[in-house]
Amino acid sequence: MEKRKLKVEDLFELASVASPKISPDGQEAVFVKTQMNEEENKYVANLFHVDLETNEVSQWTYGNERVSSPAWSSDGKQIAFLSNRDEKNQVYILPRRGGEAKKVTDFGQGVSSFVWSPCGKKIWVNASVKEGQSFTDKEEKNEKKKPEPYRVTKMKYQMDGVGLIPQDSYRHIGIVDIESGDVTQITEGNHQYSLMAVSHSGDNIVFGVNRAENQDYEFRQPLYLADVHSKEETALIDEEGYYGGVAFSNDDQYIAFVGADRTFQNATQSELYVYDRENKSRTCLTENLDAPVGDSVVADLQQGTSAPSVVWTETNDLYFRLSTMGDVRLYYASLEGAIYPASPENEHIYDYEVSRDGEFAVVAVSNAINPGELYKQTIATGERQVLTAFNKEYIEQVELVEPEAIVYQGAKGWDVHGWLMKPVGYEEGEKYPLIVEIHGGPAAMYANTFFHELQLLAAQGYGVLYVNPRGSHGYSQEHVNAVRGDYGGGDYEDIIAGLDYAIEHNDWIDTERLGVTGGSYGGFMTNWIVGHTNRFKAAVTQRSISNWISFFGVSDIGYYFNEWQHGADMNDVETLWNFSPLKYAKNIETPLLILHSENDLRCPMEQAEQLYITLKSMGKETELVRFPDADHNLSRTGLPNLRIARLNEITGWFEKYL
Incomplete structure (x- = not known):
């Protein structure tokens, strides 16, 4: 069959497959497929499921909006995700055995991110709150609302993609009881908190916050480990630069995170760090790799990626991505200092997840002539099985x-x-x-x-x-x-x-x-x-x-x-x-x-x-x-x-x- 030439409008035919999340038992995964909708002039993303034993793929949501950030409960019985089906992103929960998705939050300014509580009965949330209000307070809809002046007293007052930054709104951390819907705000004050991770015991969280009053020349986000019960805080890192992507080891002894200091300002390469909670020491695992941790690629197709910065296995090995020589590769690291690539050259791993036992990974892979699909990769051999083929017909025709x-x-x-x-x-x-x-x-x-x-x-x-x-x-x-x-x-x-x-x-x-x-x-x-x-x-x-x-x-x-x-x-x-x-x-x-x-x-x-x-x-x-x-x-x-x-x-x- 003679192939046709690629066209401008092919953007509507191409699918972006991302956000693979493996179930706790390692037998199945969910992911998000995003496509551009020409008729409604928007992006549509839905949740899909793949059986990792049979490779059977099925669609789980059918909305005409955007689903993002899927996450399994610790018992594997439920999947939570964000959806903007009611305009602003809210948390929904879908039972593994089927049924309607339950809306868990109804926040006035939507939800930025969330993390399951290990008990499976609560969800930790990160969301903006207006000063003096609660997560659930909403603005009155008034179509005839008059424009008001915006007083500027700081240098950081606008942001691309946001516009003028709301001056009385702050991002806080809270916890939602799934059954009752009760919401408890955990953090307070006029600060921007970033929820990073919850320990497997449920007793600790890690968040990022800079509490300096004037942020104009603040280019840092310290990370804190907090006791959920006593609220006591321990600084994991409090230095110039931005740090995040936090993950607790399965035994909660270690905390991994990534970030870059300001030695070369915004040109500083990101590194992978591990904090040992027992001796309160911090180690940089990638100090001998002269390349940035993470994904530095510019491209125009992938949508809805939510790749973890680092993933722990149950034996306390780590996996992360490295941008090197035009590739983004999956890398392995041990606490003893071993470090080596775990994926081939000449490709872009734009999303991934590693099974708890470290036996395999689900990787979202693209190369110059493949828009991207999901593969199950056996770690020891590098062997791959194709899990999705949404762009297969396109590649065959163009x-x-x-x-x-x-x-x-x-x-x-x-x-x-x-x-x-x-x-x-x-x-x-x-x-x-x-x-x-x-x-x-x-x-x-x-x-x-x-x-x-x-x-x-x-x-x-x-x-x-x-x-x-x-x-x-x-x-x-x-x-x-x-x-x-x-x-x-x-x-x-x-x-x-x-x-x-x-x-x-x-x-x-x-x-x-x-x-x-x-x-x-x-x-x-x-x-x-x-x-x-x-x-x-x-x-x-x-x-x-x-x-x-x-x-x-x-x-x-x-x-x-x-x-x-x-x-x-x-x-x-x-x-x-x-x-x-x-x-x-x-x-x-x-x-x-x-x-x-x-x-x-x-x-x-x-x-x-x-x-x-x-x-x-x-x-x-x-x-x-x-x-x-x-x-x-x-x-x-x-x-x-x-x-x-x-x-x-x-x-x-x-x-x-x-």
Whole structure:
């Protein structure tokens, strides 16, 4: 059968399979399948079940909303999950033997997260509460409510994806009695508490909180172990940086967690720590691994992932993920210091769960030509059984391009890793245009994972080059830190060196038809590139930065990000201006399409407006497309119709100029 080319609208056909949770007896699992609904212009996610003995898959919920964060009770008789079927996320419980899901919470501001109590009769919850109110208090619905002024007294007053942060709302921890519905608030005060874990005995919880009154320059979340009965607290870690992903060992003697200090500010690699409750000591298990713990991948398909940061087995072995060399791999660690990979290269494990006995894992795996499915992997042998096949028919029908991995010499003679895709329908001896894609972050990475946008460009007849220049995660602490104070320096050289390498080794690349695009940091770099070279015949900049001076005051992270990344604030505007693509606007001769979300508070709309008006006033070839009801994450989690429109804008611009 002749395969068809991938289309923009294929986003509606692809399924994201994630959040596998293994039952306590290891015989079954539940997971969440998410798809975009074109008719209703939203994401729909439902709960599924798989028998791990027979591999039989069945659907357990059929709503037209979103289910997330499934979790088994300790006796395996019930599954709790979050659902927004009543607008805001609430906790529901579904009996293992079937029946209707019972709504357990009815909180005014919904539920952020939850953890089962080991007794199975209570649920610990994390939810926002307005000052002076309780979890269950609700605002009166008044359609004619008048707008009110918002007084700003702090620097951290807005957040991308949230908007203006409610000033009188605080996240607290509570416990819900499932049978009676009674809710008890455990924490108090005007602080933001993050519920992390509950001990297997039920006597302790771990939470994160920073109780400093002024949070403007607080970039830390200490972790505390608290006695449920006496409320006595013990600090697990109280240092600069963010820590979380907590898990108690099965005997409750050890507490594992992950996090990163601020040695290299936000470019510091995450580590895996273990706290020994008996001798009150803390050990870093990954100090000899020069790669970040967790998932640093940028992609555009996976939805609803809730991968644990670390999983204990009953013999006190640990499993976690590591982002390394373009892969996200499952790793094993022992308390004695043994540590090694437990999954193959050239793939992206974007979610996982390990059985209590450590015999097997259920892994959600993607690679460049597989959107992602669930597999049961035997730990000892690495052997895998396919559990789901939601995207199997799609793969059989659509021609997907397997990228070629490349390694070349970048700035300072450093090795740089990337990938090159040939266009669909490639024929020897023909010439094809090439598009360079640049990821955001910059502390993130392209990976051996399915990326619809990259496959779309290849399907439209373009070669695609995407690399991990300095500043990217997965290649050492030195590599990810090297971009700080050098935006547009070594990173620019790395990208251009990758282009030169691709051209030198592939005579099919038409050097007169080169395009470049990227978002966020990739948008900054797109702007920078076209201001420093005319090699590209078309460019699309997305959710970009053009002016670091104004970014300082308008971005939700600007006032500290500039200092962290450029070593400069408003006392040194010359440095910020020298790093700003807007300074070099007069040099831009490349036709530039500017895509930007109107609700983007990370790289606010004015960044696009400044660039557009400046270029227009200079008579340059440019257009600006604004996306309403969209924030910084448009390309990954935005409204389906806007995601489709965005891809059509990108491909339309390149079609016009390449």
